[in-house]
Amino acid sequence: MEPFDPMEPNEELESSLRQALERKDAPEWFVDGVMARVKSEGMKPRRNWLAGWLGSSGWMRWAAAVATVAIVFGGVRWEQERRQRLQGEAAKAQLMMALKMTGEKLRMAQVRVQSLERDEQAQ
Amino acid sequence: MGVGQAVAPIPGTGWRSEAREDAGFAAIVRTHQRMVYSICWHFFRNRAIAEEIGQDVFLQLYRNLDSIDSPAHLESWLRQTATHRCIDNYRKKSNRQEIPMEGLAEPAALPQVRDTMLSDNLQRLVASLPETQRAVVILRYQEDLDVNEIAATLQMPERTVWSHLRRAIGVLQEKAARRLGSGPDAANQGANQGKER
Amino acid sequence: MMFRSVLLMLSAAGLLSAQQIKFPAAFERLAEKASETVNVTLDPQTLSFATKFLSDKKEEAEVKRIAQKLKGIYVRGFEFEKEGEYTDKDLSDIRSQLKGPEWSVIVSTRSKREISEIYLHRDGGLLILSAEPKELTIVNIMGNIDPSDLTNLSGQFGIPKVQGTPGKGARKDGKDEEE
Structure with a gap:
């Protein structure tokens, strides 16, 4: 194997790397996930506005309180669901990985058996 | 570059x-x-981690919109932040032991053909490189950056980028040859790889 | 009635634990020496959780159907920079757990540099031991997996049809057979 010379790159490997490292599509929910998190970040600047409401009297204070509670609970629920989805995707990836490795090892065993059988027949 | 449903706002007034x-x-x-x-x-070759870090990058962008000057700056800022976040995340102990697990994120694409198997194996090999070499290779071959652009992204001298690239390619060449062999059927006959060692 | 249910649950748990092998403590030492490691631990709960995230699309539906019958998947894989990092004892610590009559060898190939062994448990578990000079992999699957399941997986992961059934092992030993 010739050592890699950046001035004379191994074109075959470079081409294979470009193919292997092509950009992948992000999950369908990626943009929604970012925007949900941005919205929860965006609550911060509105805090003064909310505080103004909370400082006022009457039904508006209650409405603001209810809205705040709803937003907080909604946010917590969304975060729980997000975490659960991430854990589930990770577990699924492990399952697929394990099954692929199983397949590879079974294939190797089969190839070895066939190879030994061929050797026996040849003798 | 991905084409979205709506056009991103053009930086300007x-x-x-x-x-x-x-x-x-x-x-x-x-x-x-x-x-x-x-x-x-x-x-990381892990969908969950990629999604989480990717979202963190855009959140960081949202907080730092004031510091973005131009469309080119926006793109390079995102690329740089994503790369640094990956390196930082990997260096945290929690991710260090984690091997790239998601070989099979898209089972539909799981291949019988050599090219796809080669890609799959190359991806795994890239994801097993030391973190800086890994970043250099991804920026070089995924993002198609020149060495000077990689140097700017990773904030390191060009000579260091060359050195990382040379070492990474050497390792990839050696490991790819060991795993896949050089014959046309080598990838499909992955089981034979041990005998070729 | 309740006693009977408890007894049934205990015996089911016993059957499953019999299919699960214990990875030797020495594997932690191997992990430190390895250049690449794979450590998959999917207990019944995690496995069930993972299958919920498999879609009903063609590609994943078959995997889902089979995974639903499994009770656990445990994989330990090590790739080393140089040869001789693991020892025969590491392998014999695994094999000693497979000596009982409930385990059958269905494939055993052995040459100077490579070992492939596949064991099936009477109640459906599977164990694969694959050893090469710089690689060691152990796969332990618990639950109802049988050769037809493996055949069904073939379209998904390139898994070949396994020839041989429990008790009818395809044993192919090389020259340096130990036993």
Whole structure:
């Protein structure tokens, strides 16, 4: 194997790397996930506005309180669901990985058996 | 570059206020999500981690919109932030032991053909490189950056980038040959690889 | 009635634990020496959780159907920079757990540099031991997996049809057979 010379790159490997490292599509929910998190970040600047409401009297204070509670609970629920989805995707990836490795090892065993059988027949 | 459903706001006069609007920022995310997500995915080969870090990158962008000057700056900022976040994340102990697990994220694409198996194996090999070499290779071959652009992204001298690239390619060549063999059937006959060692 | 249910549950748990092998403590030492490691631990709960995330699309539906019958998947894989990092004892610590009559060898190939062994448990568990000079992999699957399941997986992961059934092992030993 010739050592890699950046001035004379191994074109075959470079081409294979470009193919292997092509950009992948992000999950369908990626943009929604970012925007949900941005919205929860965006609550911060509105805090003064909310505080103004909370400082006022009457039904508006209650409405603001209810809205705040709803937003907080909604946010917590969304975060729980997000975490659960991430854990589930990770577990699924492990399952697929394990099954692929199983397949590879079974294939190797089969190839070895066939190879030994061929050797026996040849003798 | 991914094509989004809406066009991202063009940086210029007033573009930041547009970007702060939901539709404007969503368009930016849509336009650049492939690049950011792919950097993270190729770094960790794990969909969940790539998604989480990718989202963190866009949140960081949202907080730092004031510091973005131009469309080119926006793209390079995202690329740089995604790469640094991946490296930082990997260096945290929690991810250090984690091997790239997601070989099979898309079982539909699981291949019988040599090219796809080669790609699959190369991805795994790239994801097993030391973190800086890994970042250099991803920026070189996924993002198609020149060495000087990689140096700027990773804030290191060009000579160091060359050195990382040379070492990474050497390792990849050696490991790819060991795993896949050199014959045309080598990838499909993966089981034979041990005998070729 | 309740006693009977408890007894049934205990015996089911016993059957499953019999299919699960214990990875030797020495594997932690191997992990430190390895250049690449794979450590998959999917207990019944995690496995069930993972299958919920498999879609009903063609590609994943078959995997889902089979995974639903499994009770656990445990994989330990090590790739080393140089040869001789693991020892025969590491392998014999695994094999000693497979000596009972409930385990059958269905494939055993052995040459100077490579070992492939596949064991099936009477109640459906599977164990694969694959050893090469710089690689060691152990796969332990618990639950109802049988050769037809493996055949069904073939379209998904390139898994070949396994020839031989429990008790009818395809044993192919090389020259340096130990036993």
